[in-house]
Amino acid sequence: MSLPEHAADSGKVRTRWACCLGMLAVGVNGTAIMAALPTMRTDLALDTAGVTWAVNGYLLTSAACIILGGRASDWVGARRVAQAGLLLFAAASAAIALAPGAGVLLAGRVGQGLGAALAVPGTLACIGQAAAPARRAAALSAWAAALMLGFSLGPLVGGAATHALGWRAVFWCVGFAVLSAAAGLTGAPTAGDAGARGRSPVTFDVAGFALLAVLMVSAVLALDGLPEARRAPLRLVLPLLSAVAAAALLVWTERRRADPFVDLAGLSRAPLFLRAATIGAIAMFGILSTLLYFNLDAQSPSGLGLTPVGAGLILLPLSVGLFAVARLAPRAVERLGFRGSTTGALVIVALACGVIAAAAHERVVWMLGLGLLLFGAGLALPYATAPRLALASLPPEAAGQSSGLINACTFLGGSVGVSCGAVVYPLAGLAGVMGLVAAAALIGAALARGLPRGADDASARQGTREKLP
Structure with missing residues (x-):
């Protein structure tokens, strides 16, 4: 050489x-x-x-x-x-x-x-x-x-x-x-x-970029204003109206541009992308809301009373399950197919939420570790495979925008999870947050029933579009 x-x-x-x-x-x-x-x-x-x-x-x-x-x-x-x-x-x-x-x-x-x-x-x-x-x-x-x-x-x-x-x-x-x-x-x-x-x-679609940002921020601000809706209704109403207006303007402007920031027309013809992106958002919804409110609860005197390092150690089973199953996700999909593997994984997440809530309430450490391990393992598979499936559903020439959209949906899902948790946690504690995550997981499992049955489905593996039932 x-x-x-x-x-x-x-x-x-x-x-x-x-x-x-x-x-x-x-x-x-x-x-x-x-x-x-x-x-x-x-x-x-x-x-x-x-x-x-x-x-x-x-x-x-x-x-x-x-x-x-x-x-x-x-x-x-x-x-x-x-x-x-x-x-x-x-x-x-x-x-x-x-x-x-x-x-x-x-x-x-x-x-x-x-x-x-x-x-x-x-x-x-x-x-x-x-x-x-x-x-x-x-x-x-x-x-x-x-x-x-x-x-x-x-x-x-x-x-x-x-x-x-x-x-x-x-x-x-x-x-x-x-x-x-x-x-x-x-x-x-x-x-x-x-x-x-x-x-x-x-050319850069400044209007599309700005409207999408306003829509995301306004939606999350509306969620943040929900707990004080009775005392300060404008904290909910104003951002909600802003979100609705931004969404309507985004649809109106993007459908009229030759090179839109978000190709809404193309996405409307790819229901598999929308389904997979939503599942990916649900996965991040569950991960971030659980990590935040578990740490707040575990480190509070009224909770487990752990130090920061103690809380990090008790979350280690979640980390192990998340990383290990994410690496094994392609094999699981190959064996069970997109539909079976994702549906089963999200049902496991819902069950694990119940185990975590019960173990944290009773302060049973081994049971808490088991619940966190199942939780991480269950969320890893949809988190790892949803982007792959979403990208495969759109043509290769749209790969750049598609990658950005799937990541945007994932980040937004985490943000919504944190905001929803902020509404529920003061009212019902960690158990309420885990109930919220379990409900989101079951919604994801229902959506996963519309994914391709097998890993070798031509429309899923080769990047062609599939019309979902």
């Missing part, structure tokens, strides 16, 4: 490692805050809304902007977008670590959300471009595994760091890891950057 070829191969390896490190850190950040939030609430004097928006600020910004991140990768090059997103994420993490109060915390979380919206699609495109065609599937699998591993380890990492060093250490560590990933992408051009430089200028 000549020296230039060796240097090129080294650059591709460095790019793959940098992309995986970045996604590992982003994954850890997504769930580590759940273990740190009870301590953050005390240190920063956060009220209930502050706790909710410490999570939702990140999720909503990511959901609203991730489609833009995917398109930006096509316009200016994946490496540039990935690096910009990672650098922004690192700067926002440092701001959170230095936050004196709720305002800086929220601004930092919004910055992290925007950074993730650029880094997730950017690194995905980067790692695909840096791999040889024969190894591209393995590279993409490694990227997804790094993100899932970080997501699974987040509660333990967040709990341990908060207990040993304080909650600010969580964000310093995440920021350093993301900064290292950005440095790893320096001087490692990819094929996408060269292609982007040669493309003609594109």
